Amino acid sequence: MRRNHWSRFFTLAGGLALVAGIQPFAAAAQQPQGDLVKTYIESQGQGRPDWVAAALEQSKSYLRSQGRAQGVNNADAELTLRNAIQDDLKQTHLRLDQVHNGVPVFGGQLVTQLVEGDVLSVGGRIYESARIDTTAKLSPRLATQAAIDALGYRGEFAHKPEAKLMVLPNQDGTDGATLTYSVTLEVEDGTDKTGHYRYFINANTGGVVWSYNEIDNVSATGSGRSLYSGTVTINTDNTSGTYYLRDLTRGSMQTSTMRNGTFSSYALTDADNVWGNGTNSDEDTAGVDAHFGAAKTWDYYLNVHGRRGINGSGYRMNSRVHYGNRYNNAFWNGSVMTYGDGDGTRFTPLVSLDVVGHEITHGLTEFTADLTYANESGAANESFSDIFGSMIEYYTGTVGGRSPDYLIGEDIYTPATAGDALRNMSNPAAEGDPDHYSKRYTGTDDSGGVHINSGIQNQAFYLLAEGGTNRTSGIAVTGIGRAAAERIFFRALTVKLFPSANFRDVRAKTLESAAELYGAGSAQYNATAQAWTAVGVN
Numbered sequence: 001m002r003r004n005h006w007s008r009f010f011t012l013a014g015g016l017a018l019v020a021g022i023q024p025f026a027a028a029a030q031q032p033q034g035d036l037v038k039t040y041i042e043s044q045g046q047g048r049p050d051w052v053a054a055a056l057e058q059s060k061s062y063l064r065s066q067g068r069a070q071g072v073n074n075a076d077a078e079l080t081l082r083n084a085i086q087d088d089l090k091q092t093h094l095r096l097d098q099v100h101n102g103v104p105v106f107g108g109q110l111v112t113q114l115v116e117g118d119v120l121s122v123g124g125r126i127y128e129s130a131r132i133d134t135t136a137k138l139s140p141r142l143a144t145q146a147a148i149d150a151l152g153y154r155g156e157f158a159h160k161p162e163a164k165l166m167v168l169p170n171q172d173g174t175d176g177a178t179l180t181y182s183v184t185l186e187v188e189d190g191t192d193k194t195g196h197y198r199y200f201i202n203a204n205t206g207g208v209v210w211s212y213n214e215i216d217n218v219s220a221t222g223s224g225r226s227l228y229s230g231t232v233t234i235n236t237d238n239t240s241g242t243y244y245l246r247d248l249t250r251g252s253m254q255t256s257t258m259r260n261g262t263f264s265s266y267a268l269t270d271a272d273n274v275w276g277n278g279t280n281s282d283e284d285t286a287g288v289d290a291h292f293g294a295a296k297t298w299d300y301y302l303n304v305h306g307r308r309g310i311n312g313s314g315y316r317m318n319s320r321v322h323y324g325n326r327y328n329n330a331f332w333n334g335s336v337m338t339y340g341d342g343d344g345t346r347f348t349p350l351v352s353l354d355v356v357g358h359e360i361t362h363g364l365t366e367f368t369a370d371l372t373y374a375n376e377s378g379a380a381n382e383s384f385s386d387i388f389g390s391m392i393e394y395y396t397g398t399v400g401g402r403s404p405d406y407l408i409g410e411d412i413y414t415p416a417t418a419g420d421a422l423r424n425m426s427n428p429a430a431e432g433d434p435d436h437y438s439k440r441y442t443g444t445d446d447s448g449g450v451h452i453n454s455g456i457q458n459q460a461f462y463l464l465a466e467g468g469t470n471r472t473s474g475i476a477v478t479g480i481g482r483a484a485a486e487r488i489f490f491r492a493l494t495v496k497l498f499p500s501a502n503f504r505d506v507r508a509k510t511l512e513s514a515a516e517l518y519g520a521g522s523a524q525y526n527a528t529a530q531a532w533t534a535v536g537v538n
Contacts, residue, residue, distance in 0.1 A: 032087075032088040032089045032090075033088065033305075033306070033487060033517070034087050034088065034089050034305075034487065034490075034491045034495075034513075034516070034517055035087060035088045035305060035306025035307070036085055036086075036087055036088075036305070036306050036307050036308075036312050036494075037085075037086045037087055037088055037306075038051065038085065038086040039083070039084070039085045039086075039311070039312035039313050040052045040083060040084045040085070041082075041083045041311065041313075041367075042080075042081045042082055042083060043082075048081075051084075051086065051092070052081075052084045052094075054117065055084060055092045055094055055112075055114050055117075056081055056084070056094060058114060058117055058118070058119060059075075059094050059096065059112040059114065059119060060075045060076060060079070062112070062119040062122070063075035063079070063110075063112075063122070064076070066122075070110060070122055070124075070126055071126035071127075071128045072110070072126055073131075077099075078098060078099060078100065078126075079096040079097065079098060079099070079110065080096065080097050080099055081094065081095070081096060081097075082095040082096065082097050082109070083095050083367075085312065085494075085495065087495070088306070089516065090115060090116065091113055091114065091115050091120070091495075091516075092113075092114040092115075093111060093112070093113055093114075093495040093496075094111070094112045094114070095109060095110075095111055095498070096109065096110045096111075096112065096124075097109050098110070098126055098127065098130065100130050100131055100132070100134060100167050101134040102134075103134045103165050103166060103167050103179075104164075104165075104166050104167070105127055105130040105166070105167045105169065105177075106166050106167065106168050106169065106182070106200075106372075106499075107125065107127070107169060107372055107377075107498075107499045107500035108124075108125060108126055108127045108130060108169070108499075108500070109124045109125065109370075109498040109499055109500075110122055110123070110124035110125075110126065110498070111123045111124045111495070111496055111497075111498055113495070113496075121512070123496055123498065123508075123509065123512075124498040125498060125500050125501075127167075127169040127177060129169060129170070129175045129176050129177050130167045130169055130177045132167060132177055132178075132179060133179065134165070134167070134179055135179075136165060136179060136181070136203035136204065137203065137204045138181070138201070138202070138203050138204060138205070138206050140162070140163035140164075140165075140181060141163075142206060143163040143181035143183060143201040143203065143206065144161050144162070144163045144181075144183050146183075146199075146201045146206045146207075146208070147161065147163075147181075147183035147185060147197075147199035147201055147208075147211075148161065148185065150199060150208050150211065151185050151197055151199070153185065153187055153193060155187065155189055155193075156189075157185055157186050157187060158186040158187065158188040158333075159184075159186050161183055161184060161185050161186075162183070162184070163181035163182070163183045163201070164181065164182045164183075165179070165180075165181055165182075165203060166180055166181065166182040166200070167179060167180070168180045168182075168200045168209055168210060169500075171210050171374075171375070178200075178202060178203075178209050179202070179203040179204065180200040180201055180202055180203055180209050180210075181200070181201045181203050182198065182199075182200055183198070183199045183200075183201060184196065184197070184198050184199075185197040185198075185199065186333070188262055188263075188333070189262050189324075190260075190261070190262040190323065190324025190325055190327050190340075191324070194215065194262075194324070194327070194329070194331075195213045195214075195215045196213065196214040196215050196331075196333070197211065197212075197213050197214075198211060198212055198213075198214065199211045212373065212374040212378075212447045212448070213447060214373040214447075215329065215331045221233055221234065221235050221236065221273075222234055222235075222236040222243060222270070222273035222274060222275055223273070223274050223275065224274075224275040224276050224284075224285075224288030224291070224292065225274075225275070225276040225277055225278040225285060225288065226276060226278065226285060226288040226289045226292060226400065227278065227279070227280065227285055227286060227288075227289050227348070227349060227351065227352075228289055228351070228352045228353065228400060228402065228411045228412075229289060229292055229353060229399040229400040229402070230399055230400025230401060231400075232288065232292045232399065232400075234247070234275065234288060234291050234292055234295065235247035235248070235249055235250070235295065236270075236273055236275075238273075241271075242269050242270075242271065243269060243270045243271070243272075243273045244267055244268070244269055245267075245268045245275070245284075245287055245288075245291050247291070247294075247295055250294075250295055250298040250299075250317075251298065251308075251309050251314045251315060251316045251317060252316050253291075253294050253295070253298065253316060253317040253318065253319070254267075254316075254318050254319070255268060255287045255290050255291040255294070255318070255319040255320075255321065256268055256287075256318070256319070256320050256321075257283050257287060257320070257321050257322045258320050258321070258322050258323045258324075258338075259283070259322055260322050260323075260324060260325050260341070261323075261324075262323065262324055265320050268283070268284055268287045270284065275287065275288050276288045280341060280348075280349055283321070283322055286321040286322060286339065286341070286349045286351050287319075287321050289349070289351035289352065289353075289356070290319040290321050290337070290339055290351045290356060291319065292353070293351065293352070293353045293355075293356025293357060293360075293392075294317050294319055294337070294356060294360065296353065296356075296357070296392055296395065296396045297317075297356060297357045297360045297361075297392050298317070299395070300357070300388075300391065300392045300395040300396075301364070303395075304391075304395060304486065305487070305490050305494075307364075307494070310360060310361075310363040310364040310366075310367055311367045312367070315363075315367075317336075317337065317360065317363075318335075318336040318337070319336065319337040319338075319339070319356075320336055320337065320338045320339065321339045321341075321349070321351060322339075322340075322341055323338045323339060323340050323341075324340050324341075326340075326341060326342065326343040326344070327340025327341060327342070328340060328342050328343055328346055328347045328350075329347075329350065330350040330351070330355055330359050331359065332359045332360065332362045332363050332366075334363075334366065337356070337359055337360060337363075339351050339355075342412065344415070345414075345415075345416070346413070346414060347412050347413060347414075348411075348412050348415050349412065350412050351412075352409065352411040352412045353389075353392065353393055353396060353399070353411075354389040354390060354392065354393050354407075354408055354409065354410075354411075355389065355409055355411075355412060356389075356392075357385075357388060357389035357390075357391075357392035357393070358385040358386060358388070358389035358408065359385070361384060361385040361388045361389060362381070362385050364388075364493075364494070365381055365384055365385070365493065368493055368494040368495070368497075369493050369494070369496075369497035369498060369499065369501065370498075370499045371384075371497065371499060371501060372499045372500060373447060373450060374447045374448050374450065375447070375448035375449070375450075376448075376453065376502040376503055377499065377500055377501055377502060378447055378448060378449075378450035379448075379449060379450050379451075379452070379453035379454045379456070379457065379503075380454075380457055380497075380501060380502070380503060380506050381450065382450050382451055382454035383454040383455075383456075383457035383458050383461070384457075384489070384493050386408050386423060386425060386454060386458050387425075387457075387458065387461050387486070387489055388486070388490075389408060390404070390405070390406055390408065390425060391482065391486045393405070394482060406424065406425035406426045406462055406466075407421035407423070407424055407425075408421055408422050408423040408424070408425070409421055409422035409423070410422075422451075423451070423454065423455060423458065425455075425458040425459065425461065425462045426459075426462050426466070426468070427471070428455030428456075428458060428459055429455075429471065431455075432452075433451075433452055433453075433454070433455030433458075434452065434453060434455050434456055435455055435456065435459040435470060435471055435472055435535065436456065436459075436470060436472035436473055436535050436536045437456055437503065437535060437536030437537050438472065438536050439472065440452075440453050440456060441453055456503060456535050456536075456537070457503060457506060457535075459534075459535050460507075460531045460532050460534070460535045460537065461485060461489060461531070463477040463479070463530075463531040463534055463535075464477065464479065464480060464485045464488070464527055464528055464531040465479055465480065465481060465482045465484075465485035465486070466479045466482075467479025469534075470534040470535055472535075472536070473533075473534050473535070473536060475530070475533060475534035476534075477527060477530045477531045477534050478523075478527055478530075479527070480523060480524045480527045480528075484517075484518065484524050487513075487517055488510050488513045488514045488517060488524065488528060489510060489513075491513035491516070491517065492506060492509040492510045492512070492513045496509035496512060496513065497509050503532075503537045504537060504538075506537075507529075507532040507537050507538070510528050510532070511525065511528055511529060511532075514528045
């Protein structure tokens, strides 16, 4: 049986308090880099700013006349606004979700790109086969029970399950769609059953049409002494003489402990602002790692990409350590980060810098492309987290005697085995993952290979950044450096990709990004194309 990996745990519970507004820059840029300037999220429900309303009307106007090329029959009835951003390239990007008779279409989304009020391009995917009868015979209550019965879990759910009517396009790539109820079952009991299970229940028959789990379970300015990064400086908060692991300079992010439970969290406090002892015998130590990693992740996205928090508007990142009893995982649950201590054999506490960056990036993906966590889109989702987890390491530099690298999870995985890792971006095959599309996994394990196949995109990024030759195709790529590569992939993720995107879509959108940032036909553009060709994605 293939090893398991940590993953994200995603939920949207009760709506998130998101604030639109101006996006400040970390530092003056020499030239536009595609950094975020403004952001707006429709779910806040506080009225659209004029720039959003104008961009939406222009997008709808364009799609009314040109939308049939994208599969849109009625732009006003079939598309609803999700969010909008502006960047320093003076471009506006809108995400428009597909609906049919007012029912959301799973994975259907268009991304419009506007320059000076004119629509420059439209990307994404509209499912024309989703235009089906939306009259449900089954009640939401029965659909919820059908999902619970299918899961077979009899404990308490973290949030009350709800059934939401949704049109589900065929997930095997064929034409067709089914009217379903989407039911999310959140298990957070600290056992191997912990997961975020999404079921699509046929709204007429009550049968399970499709399901997947968005957490891949394993069976199994103070001073902080961390587990993996040595002695580090961390921002804390002094309240009435007591220090808290709270960083008021980075969105008031806070780190707490669950004391090996699964429901309650407790503030980590200290009297002298010196935290941890470098081992897990002190519950503060893992808190230091999580707090430090969250701060470096915040700094990376702000200082490298001009993004203030994962939602672009200063999202408050809370982290919880010591989850469960010997729990071999870490997850993002749509609002907070949670880290287990590991069992000491397969994993040590899962709070290393690249793991923290990886998991928080799942939150960034949720707020942007929202790549479906299954099959190829899920592999792209995992890969983006690997990529930016690694780039956060390089941004931070050498800490605790550990130098940045393209290994994922090497500090926390199998402590008794030296030199291994969960994944290896420079040589995916070293950890049993494919480095070429011809070797991709096509089964149903691992949510359709979300961790396994991430090696394909990971290899493409590595070759683009560092250069080298793909071991399967024998195709060589001249690297363009990490700075250019990470900007290209960041732009593709945050303003161009969409929930159902596959590797070919990622290729197309990274090429668009390279053209916008560096010019069509530039060395960066040509290397991006060559990197994808090297891994068999054309």
